[in-house]
Amino acid sequence: MSESRFIVVEGPIGVGKTSLARRLAESMDSELLLERAEANPFLERFYRNPREAALPTQLFFLFQRMRQVEELRQADIFSDTRVADFLIEKDRLFAQINLDRHELELYEKVYESMAIAPPEPDLVIYLQAPVDTLLFRIARRGIEYEQRIGRHYLERLNEAYARFFHDYDGAPLLIVNAATIDPIHNDEHYNVLFEEITRIQSGRHFFNPIVSATA
Secondary structure (H helix, E strand, C coil): CCCCCEEEEECCCCCCHHHHHHHHHHHHCCEEECCCHHHCCCHHHHHHCHHHHHHHHHHHHHHHHHHHHHHHHHHCCCCCCEEECCCHHHHHHHHHHHCCHHHHHHHHHHHHHHCCCCCCCCEEEEEECCHHHHHHHHHHHCCHHHHHCCHHHHHHHHHHHHHHHHCCCCCCEEEEECCCCCCCCCHHHHHHHHHHHHHCCCCEEEECCCCCCCC
């Protein structure tokens, strides 16, 4: 793991991927690349009225991620290690659950025309958690427009992520049961996870540790 240059943390809304990416970047003294969801001017409108704002929300994210892929390419020779909180291939995951048939056809045409070719990660960390855990963490972080996110949407999102990573073979993969640990607020949990991350060189791994409740 010491030679890895590009690490991606992924998972559904509320699972803690951005916070974990920040901690990893700090521990590794690496460049941090964030999804910057708050920069999407359509996102708050999407959570109020998903049908009305789904397409512009999705297209904004697509163009944003295309720019970030270019940043990754340009930064390649300047940074030893980079940590990101998004995997460009998951963009289609959101498009498939949020867009109607005609919107999805338009989205796919735009996606294909952009010929996105992101660099391959050296490790993808997929954080899993049940819907109740996601709802609790969304409430805890207190972003106002996210409080409109409903259980049904999170259930669909969790299922889509599970399907996506069931077939994913684009990089070594660490699947983490994020319901059993809290590596953001608990140093012991973080240290156990970080040790596992540093060991992985290849293949698919599952991480479901038994750790104490307090740090």
